[in-house]
Amino acid sequence: MKTTLFAVVTLTLVLAGLAAAQSADEEYLKAMQISDNCAKVQALEAYISKYAGQGTSNEHWAYAYYCLTPCASKPGQKAAEYGEKALTLQGLDGQTKLAIMATIPALYNSIGQNDKAEAAAHKLIDYGKGLSDAKTSARLQAGGYVMIGQFAEKAGDYSKAAQSFITAYGILPDPSISKSLNGLAANLYKNGKFAEAEQVFRQFFAANKGPECTALLGQTLYKQGKTDEALAIYKEGYAIKKTPSLAQNIAVLLNAEVKKDPSKTQEAITANIEAGLLNPAQQKNFLGMAQNLFVGQDKDLASSYSQIDEHKKAIEEFNKTIETKFEGKSEDELSDSDKRLLKTLQNNIEAEKAAIDKIVASQKGVLDKYNALVAQVRARLGK
Secondary structure (H helix, E strand, O other): OHHHHHHHHHHHHHHHHHHHHHHHHHHHHHHHOOOOHHHHHHHHHHHHHHHOOOOOOOHHHHHHHHHHOOOOOOOHHHHHHHHHHHHHOOOOOHHHHHHHHHHHHHHHHHOOOHHHHHHHHHHHHHHHHOOOOHHHHHHHHHHHHHHHHHHHHHOOOHHHHHHHHHHHHHHOOOHHHHHHHHHHHHHHHHOOOHHHHHHHHHHHHHHOOOHHHHHHHHHHHHHOOOHHHHHHHHHHHHHHOOOHHHHHHHHHHHHHHHHHOHHHHHHHHHHHHHHHHHOHHHHHHHHHHHHHHHHHOOHHHHHHHHHHHHHHHHHHHHHHHHHHHHOOOOHHHOOHHHHHHHHHHHHHHHHHHHHHHHHHHHHHHHHHHHHHHHHHHHHHHOO
């Protein structure tokens, strides 16, 4: 009898446990099926309050999704702590763990707990260092440093922000990271902190003399009126990698410089040709500038263009005279004096045209030299 009673009690306890487990599972599933994020967060909070520490099969997921589900009214402190709790429990897949680790730093930062935010970002970095997959490892480490940079920038620590972004870029040279540096530059420019921006981007340039950091430092120097230094930086970066944007910056600065210092004309001509060949959309403008500068070196050739304009104006005047005096008249209606005048005007027009042809012929030698220079630059650039 006692044995039977013991078995009944045991069975009752087992069934009660199963019922409780089924109830917990149902409550979790109901919570996850709620479409409104804030209502879902509240339901998950109710689940956690009721079942925390009881070993239910979905406890780890409840903590995880409370952390990950976006809701403006969700307490950031609790969300971060629940995320950390989820990471201590068994059963999460790798992707969810990464999502939580990437979310916790932002949650702490959102409530002003910068030390905890940075510590959480370093955990992501350390986790990335331990991965065997080099690509994922680099992404996580760089992502952690970018977050630290963003937190520092928000706090006004621009030096730390810059160093963090630069470290991230050194690990993963991704355009999105250089965009963060661009954003930092824009923030500094907006507040007139050009000297601080220069310091930041000199660090970046010293660490990596790629096109992005070259452009940032060059632009910062130019905004401070340090044109010669900006030009030198652009040239240094361009010597390492010939990009369209750097070629364009060099040409634009030299075009301004050559007005003050004609000795830089030949350098400006070459820079404009390279900028034109590397920037197809602006090729006409840059090659046109190069040709004007090239022609301008030959005073006789330069003056020949104004001479051609004068001859063209003379032709226009002769044609206007013909139209005014002889419009609507047939040859039979012209007097002998009219015929002589018409013949004189037509001869004058032909003389002006001949003069233009002669000048154009004289220009050909110089333009041939210019075209040969363009061909040389094109061959050097492989264009």
